[in-house]
Amino acid sequence: MANFDLLESDDDSRETSVDRRTVMKALGVGAVASAGFAGTASAHEAIGKPAFYGTEKLSVCVSGNSGVLMARETEDGYDVGFVVGPNELEPYPDGKPRYSGNYTLSVADDDVPDGQIIGVQIAGTRWVNPNEVAQDALAAEREQLDSTHPRPEGLSVGQDDGLPCEGPPAAAPDVPLLNYALTLEHLEYAFYRDGLMAFSDDELMNADALSGFGATIRTAVPGYLATVRDHEKAHVDALTATIESLGGDPVAEGSYEFGYTTASEFFAVAQALENTGVAAYAGAAPQIVDNGLLTVAAGIHSVEARHASFLNVVNGDQPFPDAVDEAKSIDEVLGIAGGFVTSEVDPSVYELREYRPVHDRKRPDDTSDLDVLNYALTLEHLENAFYRDGIAEFSDSELRDADVLHQFDDGLRDLVPGYLRTVGDHEAAHVSAISDTIEALGGTPVEEATYDFGYETPSEFFGVAKALENTGVAAYAGAAPTVANDDVFNAAIGIHSVEARHAGFLNKLNGDSPFPDAVDEPKTMSEVGSIAAQFIVEE
Structure with missing residues (x-):
């Protein structure tokens, strides 16, 4: 079962795992208090404590025909990339759209020395923010990202029916x-x-x-x-x-x-x-x-x-x-x-x-x-x-x-x-x-x-x-x-x-x-x- 691999947070040394159903609920409907953050479906940015601290791997289950935009803050701005499909998300973002549903996104801190992963945008409407310090950056750059990196042509926004994605999660690329x-x-x-x-x-x-x-x-x-x-x-x-x-x-x-x-x-x-x-x-x-x-x-x-x-x-x-x-x-x-x-x-x-x-x-x-x-x-x-x-x-x-x-x-x-x-x-x-x-x-x-x-x-x-x-x-x-x-x-x-x-x-x-x-x-x-x-x- 796909999950968010969470490491210890500032106020809780426990390791936490959130399964795919909970992930979809968090992205589509609201709060996941046990994971350490709360959010609303209408907001672009998550509000409250961040869910991720030093996460090495972020698995996202995307329901329906949704586009996933991942943004990474760098010295020169933002590297972004799309992924389409109902499986795990795994690209190293390089600014080029990716059109596959079989990816796992690596967000190890030492992969991004000049910036931090600032968010995963589901269908251009919802953000999951893995880094508290990026909250302001998300809000400031949201419109720019939406305008400069539109979803691939013909991509429709999938409807979240509250059910987990069909099929097993994609295995790691190796x-x-x-x-x-x-x-x-x-x-x-x-x-x-x-x-x-x-x-x-x-x-x-x-x-x-x-x-x-x-x-x-x-x-x-x-x-x-x-x-x-x-x-x-x-x-x-x-x-x-x-x-x-x-x-x-x-x-x-x-x-x-x-x-x-x-x-x-x-x-x-x-x-x-x-x-x-x-x-x-x-x-x-x-x-x-x-x-x-x-x-x-x-x-x-x-x-x-x-x-x-x-x-x-x-x-x-x-x-x-x-x-x-x-x-x-x-x-x-x-x-x-x-x-x-x-x-x-x-x-x-x-x-x-x-x-x-x-x-x-x-x-x-x-x-x-x-x-x-x-x-x-x-x-x-x-x-x-x-x-x-x-x-x-x-x-x-x-x-x-x-x-x-x-x-x-x-x-x-x-x-x-x-x-x-x-x-x-x-x-x-x-x-x-x-x-x-x-x-x-x-x-x-x-x-x-x-x-x-x-x-x-x-x-x-x-x-x-x-x-x-x-x-x-x-x-x-x-x-x-x-x-x-x-x-x-x-x-x-x-x-x-x-x-x-x-x-x-x-x-x-x-x-x-x-x-x-x-x-x-x-x-x-x-x-x-x-x-x-x-x-x-x-x-």
Whole structure:
């Protein structure tokens, strides 16, 4: 049921919820004393105490064919926009009329630093005023708004019959994307759950695909696959709960046919699913509206990349094949997933609204994109210098025979120097790409500093490498949601997962889990700056 989400007021710390019938009564007939304000149907402005204090979301149920005019006070005047229809109201007002009934209006105070939401006008005749200080502004500007922003042509004023609007309220705009992610997580969880029941630990450890590995890798595989299964289950549970909290209906688990008959085939399908998951999150993330959801999605995205890196190794492939992971569209990913799904799928659950709120990745008081890019460049310079200098300092045989690698067989140790050079090449590519982007946007790239990484032995070198890569994962997860430019964001999310692939591999070399958590935690620019500063001796 749609409601006004009210936070505490000056004189009452209780949280209040007003259902849709009460909302319509308040808009059409008069007082709602329990909500803290009273009004009259004939007046344009609400009279008395305001109903909203720091409200993050305002849901309005509009009865009949009514026009809703939302006005936001800014330094330059008022941003306004119309919405037509009987559902929730959700546009970010930008002065352009909107013609859809499926919106939720965000009125978080930090979205409007230069002014406050001053009202919602129903059919041009009634105002609900969320801010007491705007009372005078409403009265003063009412005529101007009515004359300069008339209702769309042909729009009639709906009659309020006192009944609640028909049908369920519209879900939040990110629900289709969350259901898309949930579809993939259902598939992955069912795959691991059923596969780990189909094969014993001995069958997994003795799979032909693992014949080139020693006992350390082979005996670890069943436990790591169980951890991956648990991660996918955690993703399913978290996405399901989030969708429900946003007013949506979570998609259910389907029926699947994965086509494997041997443990080696099971490993191959796992590799394909995890790499597809990386591309799926990279493709969907730029479309997410809510910044809080974006941060969590980035944390899942990098965990999928850690899974993929490990499964690439298990299948004899490069753990991190590219310097920037490619994204896939929703249609591309659903086409791949459809090869495993045998049950009926309703594609409408993934359809995005024609008119969607603009993402809130950039707040007005945020760091600029150029500053974020130079922040990323600072980290990439550090990583590039680390690998360049370390690989030059230690021979392949010294790296291969490092004490920390003694647990691994010769086959894996032989691969390590080459893999480290690939990581170094990736970091150099990131430096070049970010520098070029900064210059293209009119900025000046920061230069490489002088560093002291503190290692003396190859094993210590591996330890610092692990720390740097995991910090990189957290840094990109924390910074990506504040990048406004879509092209820059797309590149950043693609680098983010590559850093996670590096981190997963280096965790394993250091005797740790490649994927210690179901969701990677972000770090702020300040936190990452403090970590990086430990290695910088001269800027």
